[in-house]
Amino acid sequence: MSLVERHHRAMVRLAGAYVPSAVAEEVAQEAWIGVVKGLHKFEGRSSLKAWIFRILINCAQFRGLREARAVPFSALECDAQDRAVPEERFLDAEHPRWPGHWAKYPEPWSDQRLISNETLAMVANAMEGLPLTQREVMRLRDVEGWTSAEVCEALEISEANQRVLLHRARSKVRRAIEPYMSGGEAP
Amino acid sequence: MSNEASMDITCQELVELVTDYLEGALSHEDRTRFEQHLVMCGGCKEYLREMRKTIAISRKLSDEDLPANVRDDLLALFRKWKAGSLR
Amino acid sequence: MSAMICWRSSESGKQARYGEGMIALKFLARGAVGPFTGFVWPSPAGSTAGAWVESPPERFPERGIHACLVEHLPYWTDDELWEVELSDEKILRSAMQIVASRGRLVERVAAWTPRLAQEFGQACALKARDRAVELMKQGTRLAEAEQLFACRSIAELEKVARPMSAQSKTDSLSNIAGYVADAATFARISDVATASYIAAELARVTSGSMQGFLLERSWQGRWIADRLRLAHGSPHVSV
Numbered sequence: 001m002s003l004v005e006r007h008h009r010a011m012v013r014l015a016g017a018y019v020p021s022a023v024a025e026e027v028a029q030e031a032w033i034g035v036v037k038g039l040h041k042f043e044g045r046s047s048l049k050a051w052i053f054r055i056l057i058n059c060a061q062f063r064g065l066r067e068a069r070a071v072p073f074s075a076l077e078c079d080a081q082d083r084a085v086p087e088e089r090f091l092d093a094e095h096p097r098w099p100g101h102w103a104k105y106p107e108p109w110s111d112q113r114l115i116s117n118e119t120l121a122m123v124a125n126a127m128e129g130l131p132l133t134q135r136e137v138m139r140l141r142d143v144e145g146w147t148s149a150e151v152c153e154a155l156e157i158s159e160a161n162q163r164v165l166l167h168r169a170r171s172k173v174r175r176a177i178e179p180y181m182s183g184g185e186a187p
Numbered sequence: 188m189s190n191e192a193s194m195d196i197t198c199q200e201l202v203e204l205v206t207d208y209l210e211g212a213l214s215h216e217d218r219t220r221f222e223q224h225l226v227m228c229g230g231c232k233e234y235l236r237e238m239r240k241t242i243a244i245s246r247k248l249s250d251e252d253l254p255a256n257v258r259d260d261l262l263a264l265f266r267k268w269k270a271g272s273l274r
Numbered sequence: 275m276s277a278m279i280c281w282r283s284s285e286s287g288k289q290a291r292y293g294e295g296m297i298a299l300k301f302l303a304r305g306a307v308g309p310f311t312g313f314v315w316p317s318p319a320g321s322t323a324g325a326w327v328e329s330p331p332e333r334f335p336e337r338g339i340h341a342c343l344v345e346h347l348p349y350w351t352d353d354e355l356w357e358v359e360l361s362d363e364k365i366l367r368s369a370m371q372i373v374a375s376r377g378r379l380v381e382r383v384a385a386w387t388p389r390l391a392q393e394f395g396q397a398c399a400l401k402a403r404d405r406a407v408e409l410m411k412q413g414t415r416l417a418e419a420e421q422l423f424a425c426r427s428i429a430e431l432e433k434v435a436r437p438m439s440a441q442s443k444t445d446s447l448s449n450i451a452g453y454v455a456d457a458a459t460f461a462r463i464s465d466v467a468t469a470s471y472i473a474a475e476l477a478r479v480t481s482g483s484m485q486g487f488l489l490e491r492s493w494q495g496r497w498i499a500d501r502l503r504l505a506h507g508s509p510h511v512s513v
Contacts, residue, residue, distance in 0.1 A: 016192035084202040100197025105230035142245040167206035174241040227471035
C-alpha cells in the first residue's frame with residue numbers, strides 16, 4: 001500500500017476534528033501538497049508519519065480558524081516536546097471509535113502526598129528545570145499570586161503568550177510530580 | 188455516506204486547553220464543549236483535578252507561607268537533588 | 275482552588291420557594307457541589323430557597339449560572355438534580371444548556387436517585403444494543419444479532435459484545451459492537467454520563483450526521499422526563 005493510501009483516511013478523519021467534514025477531504029489534500037513540497041526538508045527527527053500528520057494539523061488549524069468549529073489557538077501551537085501529555089498516553093488517530101482519548105485514565109493522586117514536604121520539593125525542583133520565561137510566569141502567577149495583567153506588564157508579553165507559557169510550565173510540573181503523586185517511589 | 192464529525196473535543200485537545208479554561212479565556216461555546224467533555228470523561232476530570240492540585244502545591248512555595256522548619260527541610264532536599272542524587 | 279470563577283453569594287430576602295424568575299433544573303455533584311469548580315451551592319432550608327448566587331454581569335455568558343431545560347438533562351447527568359430559580363435579567367439559551375446571571379437552589383428533585391441514574395445508563399446501553407441488532411440483521415449478521423438480543427443484563431451484554439468488536443478494526447459492524455460494549459461497560463460501573471454519550475455517538479456514527487446524535491439525546495431526555503414525571507418540553511417542574 002502506498003504512503004498516501006496508508007495515511008489518507010486517517011488524515012481526513014483527523015482533519016474532521018478541526019473542520020466540518022465537507023472540508024476535511026480538501027484539507028487532507030492540501031496537506032499532501034505540503035508534504036510533497038516539503039519532503040526535501042524532512043530531517044528525520046520525527047517519524048515520517050508524525051511529520052506528515054504535523055503538516056496536516058497545521059493545515060487543519062488554519063482552515064479551522066475560519067470555520068465555526070475552530071479549536072482555540074493556544075491549544076494548537078505545540079510541537080512534541082511542548083505537549084502537556086506525551087502522545088502515547090492517548091489512543092492514536094487510527095482508533096476506530098475514540099481517537100485522541102486516554103488510552104488509560106490517569107491514576108488518582110494520593111491526598112497524603114499532596115501535603116508532604118517531598119512533593120513541595122519536587123515542585124520546586126521541577127520549576128527550576130523550566131525554561132526561563134516559563135519559570136518566571138509560573139513563579140509570578142502561581143507562587144507569588146500576581147494577576148495575569150501584572151505579569152504581562154512586568155515581563156512585557158501579551159496575554160496570549162503569557163497563557164501559553166503558563167500552560168507549558170504547569171503541564172511540565174504536573175508531569176514531573178505525576179509518578180510520585182500516583183503512588184510511585186520518591187526519587 | 189458522509190460522516191459528520193462529532194462536536195466533542197478529544198482528551199488530547201482538552202489537556203492543551205486546561206490553562207485557558209482555568210484562566211476563563213475560553214469563549215462561551217468552547218467552555219461548554221470543554222465542560223461537556225468533562226461530564227463524560229473520568230480521565231479528563233481527574234486530569235483537571237491534578238492540574239488544580241499542582242497549582243495549589245505551587246502556592247505553598249511562596250516564602251511567606253512556609254514555616255521556617257519546612258523551608259529549611261525543603262532547601263535541604265533541594266540541595267540534595269541539585270547535588271545529583273536525581274537524574 | 276476555584277480561582278477562575280468569581281461567585282458572589284448574597285442573602286436572599288425572600289421566604290417563598292418560587293420567586294419572580296423561571297424555574298429550571300441543575301445537576302450537581304454530591305453535596306450540592308458544582309462538578310467543575312467545586313463551588314458549594316447554598317442549600318435551601320425548609321421552605322426557604324438557598325441564597326442567590328451571582329456571576330459577574332460583565333463576564334456574561336462566559337461566566338454565568340448554568341442550568342437545564344428538560345431536553346438538556348441527558349447532557350449533564352450527575353449525582354444530584356435540583357430545581358433552580360433563575361433571575362430573568364439575562365438568560366441565554368444555547369444548544370445544550372441555558373445560562374443566567376443569577377440563580378438559587380429551590381428544591382432537590384428527590385426522584386433522581388442513584389438507582390434511577392443507573393437505570394438510565396442501562397436504558398441507554400440497551401438502546402445502543404437494539405440499534406446494533408437492527409443493523410446486524412440488515413447486514414445479515416444474524417447469529418450475532420441474536421446473541422446481542424438475547425442478553426438479559428448489562429454485564430452479559432458487555433461480555434457478549436466485547437469479543438465481537440475485537441474481530442476487526444475496519445469492519446463497521448464490529449465497530450458498532452464496540453460501541454455497544456463500551457456503553458455497557460460504563461453503564462455497568464454506573465458512569466451514566468459516559469454511557470449515554472456513547473449511545474448518542476453510536477447514533478451519530480450509524481446515521482452519518484449530528485442529527486442522529488441529537489435525536490438519541492432527545493430520546494434520552496424524554497426517558498428522564500417520563501421517569502421524573504416532568505412535563506416534556508416545559509422548563510417548569512411539576513413533580
